[in-house]
């Protein structure tokens with residue numbers, strides 16, 4: 013499979029790095045990017061062919077990955093539409109539905125929509141994928157292989173669920189960083205140095221995530237195991253419960269999903 017990336021920014025760079033690590037040859041990948049400095053960076057770092065023009069790269073590719081900002085997708089689609097034939101189109105743009113994209117691509121229907129997240133930059137992302145009904149099993153496998161280069165993948169059966177995915181794993185790293193910030197602040201207020209606070213916090217997150225991932229027990233059960241009666245954890249958790257922190261978190265994630273829906277509606281009007 014030859015892959016043409018349209019947009020050579022953060023996410024495309026992560027995907028290209030991941031694909032090369034998976035054994036793809038640089039000659040199988042091409043990047044269409046309007047910024048000359050970004051093109052030079054990609055060529056020097058990865059040895060991939062880059063261009064400011066769509067036509068040649070798309071003609072040589074069987075899959076086109078759209079990795080520009082959502083606001084740029086309409087213009088890119090207009091330019092891409094006449095160049096498409098039997099291509100698989102994979103869009104990673106947040107909020108753009110397959111119906112809008114198909115309309116902008118003048119009826120092209122071999123479209124997979126994917127939602128990666130920021131840890132893709134260090135190849136530990138999680139990407140959700142949704143396939144439009146016309147997408148073949150082979151296309152699905154091809155799209156999954158592209159996103160699997162930067163982490164885990166998960167298919168969702170209904171496209172509306174991409175708003176939930178955006179709210180949970182797309183925005184999710186920000187919630188984690190928010191809790192990290194608070195834990196580091198507490199550590200410093202309790203007298204630890206900034207470096208000590210950072211080390212203790214990051215390793216705690218890494219360890220807890222690894223344990224939750226490998227243990228057959230639920231996070232609730234694992235939490236109960238850290239919480240002995242009358243102990244320190246119990247005191248902290250009581251305070252969190254009194255402040256309804258979990259309920260606020262759930263509300264916050266639902267707000268993010270609603271915003272994802274709103275943005276999708278706004279972008280669809282472009």
Ligand SMILES: NC(=O)c1ccc[n+]([C@@H]2O[C@H](COP(=O)([O-])OP(=O)(O)OC[C@H]3O[C@@H](n4cnc5c(N)ncnc54)[C@H](OP(=O)(O)O)[C@@H]3O)[C@@H](O)[C@H]2O)c1
Pocket residue numbers: 018019020021022023024044045046047050078079080081082084087088104105106127128129130182
């Ligand atoms: N970063 C994330 O964590 C994340 C997570 C999930 C999904 N996504 C999605 O991934 C997409 C890309 O995000 P990103 O963070 O990689 O953005 P980015 O770094 O801004 O990359 C987009 C690149 O495409 C270039 N570009 C714009 N118009 C173009 C055109 N017509 N032809 C060719 N290249 C063009 C941009 O150049 P200029 O800068 O000159 O405009 C920029 O270099 C977005 O749609 C976003 O919703 C990102």
